[in-house]
């Protein structure tokens with residue numbers, strides 16, 4: 001069953017329930033109040049008759065003299081029965097009717113009201129025992145027709161049934177219309193979602209106008225945001241594939257070219273050297289990709305041991321000096337003593353990536369400064385250079401996979417696929433730290449790594 005049908009049914013069921021309860025209450029209240037009025041009339045009449053009766057005593061006999069019962073036009077019928085069950089008197093409007101109005105009540109010496117049918121006529125009957133000198137001496141029976149009550153009840157029932165049915169019909173129609181209106185945006189959203197699936201086009205958005213705070217407005221916003229995120233993911237996935245294929249193809253092409261050369265000209269040390277270096281590059285690239293994939297899925301196996309950051313940085317400094325040769329000056333700034341919990345090899349790789357980048361992008365006679373300071377609970381490692389810097393609009397992207405500021409730059413022998421900073425970013429993240437880049441074009445760049453200091457307890461053991 002559709003949501004619309006269910007909503008309509010629910011509305012109608014609730015309304016039907018409410019109508020039923022109110023209808024029943026109305027019916028009962030009306031019946032009771034009308035019957036009470038009739039009962040009061042009967043009781044008053046009985047009281048009047050008994051009050052105006054006279055009792056006379058002749059020796060042992062007590063004689064009851066009734067008032068005149070000749071109210072032919074009245075709506076009240078009266079019968080007087082003696083203790084032996086014989087009819088003594090009746091009102092003139094009863095004509096020749098001599099049956100008891102309510103035979104059952106004549107058996108019991110108590111005053112009672114009962115509904116009785118005499119032939120086609122529905123009557124309300126009051127039976128009052130007559131007691132003379134504390135001896136039961138007969139019954140006074142008064143009756144009034146219930147026709148008015150019956151008619152009123154019947155009209156009310158008809159009104160309730162017809163009115164209720166009409167109200168239900170209108171409510172169901174209105175409910176269905178409102179539900180359709182309220183749910184129409186869902187149809188549009190479903191249709192758009194289907195179109196996106198059919199056309200495989202994640203750039204589409206739902207353009208439905210809806211108040212932003214409404215449920216539908218929020219749904220549309222959430223849906224569009226999901227689409228945006230999916231689109232970004234797919235785009236980066238595609239770019240990643242393209243980048244990977246490109247990066248893999250270049251060294252493979254070089255290897256094949258050199259193999260061709262060897263086949264034609266025979267092995268020469270230069271071709272073998274080139275093959276070796278391209279193969280090394282491929283191995284490095286694949287290794288970096290694997291590392292990134294593990295880091296991004298949170299599966300990077302990391303040791304957790306106390307690492308003396310200052311010692312690691314000294315090693316990195318030595319390697320940097322070898323790497324820079326005479327081209328760039330590598331200097332050591334402040335070097336506090338610090339322990340962090342983590343993976344020594346990965347941390348060294350992180351710092352080496354930064355220092356290698358700085359050396360690589362800094363022109364002749366530039367300077368690369370490596371330093372480390374303790375700032376509160378943090379270890380702050382900085383790698384500053386006097387290179388060309390990174391334009392401000394590129395700066396936020398340098399940690400993305402395969403991102404290169406100068407896209408046309410010829411690939412240098414060291415790294416160069418645009419993965420170094422992504423790896424640095426993930427190693428820092430997986431150590432509970434953060435990495436930042438600051439740069440001024442023409443003046444140089446500074447990369448800062450913040451790592452949480454190992455607690456003194458961890459440092460002691």
Ligand code: ADP
Pocket residue numbers: 357358359361385387388389390398403404405406414415416417418419420421422445
């Ligand atoms: P690559 O392997 O190309 O060096 P990275 O991920 O290490 O890739 O760096 C991404 C890009 O950021 C580099 O291509 C380069 O354009 C820029 N970059 C990184 N470090 C520096 C630096 N110290 N000075 C200037 N540009 C830098």
